[in-house]
Amino acid sequence: MLPATALALAVLAALLAWPVPAALSRARWPQRDPVAALVCWQAVGLAGGLSMIGALLVHGLAPWGHSLPEAWWHWITRQPAGEPVRGDHWGAQTLAAVLAAELLGVLLLSWVRTARTRRRHRELLELVVRPGAAATPAAETQLLEHPAPVAFCIPGARPLLVLSSGMVAELDDAQLRAVVAHERAHLRERHHLLLLPFVAWRAALPVLPAADRAHDAVRDLVEMRADDVALASLTGPDPRRTLAAxxxxxxxxPGGAVPSGALAVTGGAVAVRVRRLLAPAEPLSRAGRTAALCSAVALLLVPTALLLLPALGA
Structure with a gap:
């Protein structure tokens, strides 16, 4: 039974490594519901990693049992294999261990590096910024003396929301409130945590086109989500045009004025975001959102079922 399970997991891993991310990145509906789309992307990443590692592990342990839990138990207790153990079984076990260690290790390393970079930028900025309550519409905003219009936030335990003096001079009060609301949304919903797994995925598997595609799509979606949250808090005759402007x-x-690891109001595909604000599409229907969320749940359940259900029938 395990060879069939390994084959099914390998097919699922191949689908999640190329055609599924390609189709999701080309779809138009994610712009209508960034939250549902973000859930789907998280499911694609988790299910893809589980399927790749699971396929290798199941094939590698196949001689030790008829289901993964049984084979795993026999393997760790050093019971003799019921079938001949070939070199490809040992190779699959090694690849599964290496891939799992790489994915988890790169995720941890990305988190540590990003946190360190943000902390360093925050410490440097705190030396040059000043409270901007007198010039900006939010008491927590810090003002950076810089002639170019720049706005960004640095997430973390001590978040920092920064506007440049050029941004304050360029925008009116309504537009400044829109920018601050956008950056607040990033901080409140912890969008940096949604991006982190895809930063790690791209670093761990640079040869996989889906890794770049997934990272870029998630980056665009968190910006769209921040736009939506900002719009909900804005008043005025035309908040969409205000935020777009x-x-x-x-x-x-200048892009260099935004520190590495920060989330800026100009992040993602700016042209797409502006068109989305000025010519909004109909929100995704309840049925469409339900279908998207059910698909995400199914993506997680299928590899889990493939790994565990054979044990119930053994």
Missing amino acids: AIVAAVGG
Whole structure:
């Protein structure tokens, strides 16, 4: 039974490594519901990793039992294999261990490096910024003396929300409130944690085209989500045009002024975001959202079932 399970997991891993991410990145519905799309991308990443590692592990342990739990128990208790153990079985076990260690290790390393970089930028910025309550619409905003329009936030235990003096001079009060609301959304919903697994995925598997595609798609979606949250808190005759104008004004700022690891109002695909604000599509229907969320749950359940259900029938 385990060879069939390994084959099914390998097929699922191949689908999640190329056609599924390609189809999801080309789809238009994620722009209509970034939250549901983010859930789907997280499911694709988790299910893909589980399927790749699971396929190798199941094949490698096949001689020791008819289900993964049985084979694993026989293997760790050093019971003799019921079938001849070939070199490909040992190779699959080694690859599964290496891949699991690489994915988890790169995730941890990415988190440590990103946290260190953000902490260093925060410490440097705290030396040059000053409270911007007198010039900006939010008491927690820090003002950076810089002629270009720049706005960003540095997430973490001590988050920092920064506007440049050029941004304050360029935008009116309504546009500044829109920018601050956008950055607050990043901090409140901890969007940096949603991005982290895909930063690690791209670093761990640089030869996999889906890794780049997934990272870029998730980066765009968290920016769209921040736009939506900002719009819900804005008042005025046309908050969409207000936020769009603020984004366009900030695009003129130099990219180097935004620290590495920060989330900026100009992040993601700016042209797509501005079009989405000025010509909004209909929100995804309840049925469409339910279908997307059910698909995400199914993506996680299928590899889990393939790994565990054979034990129930053994």
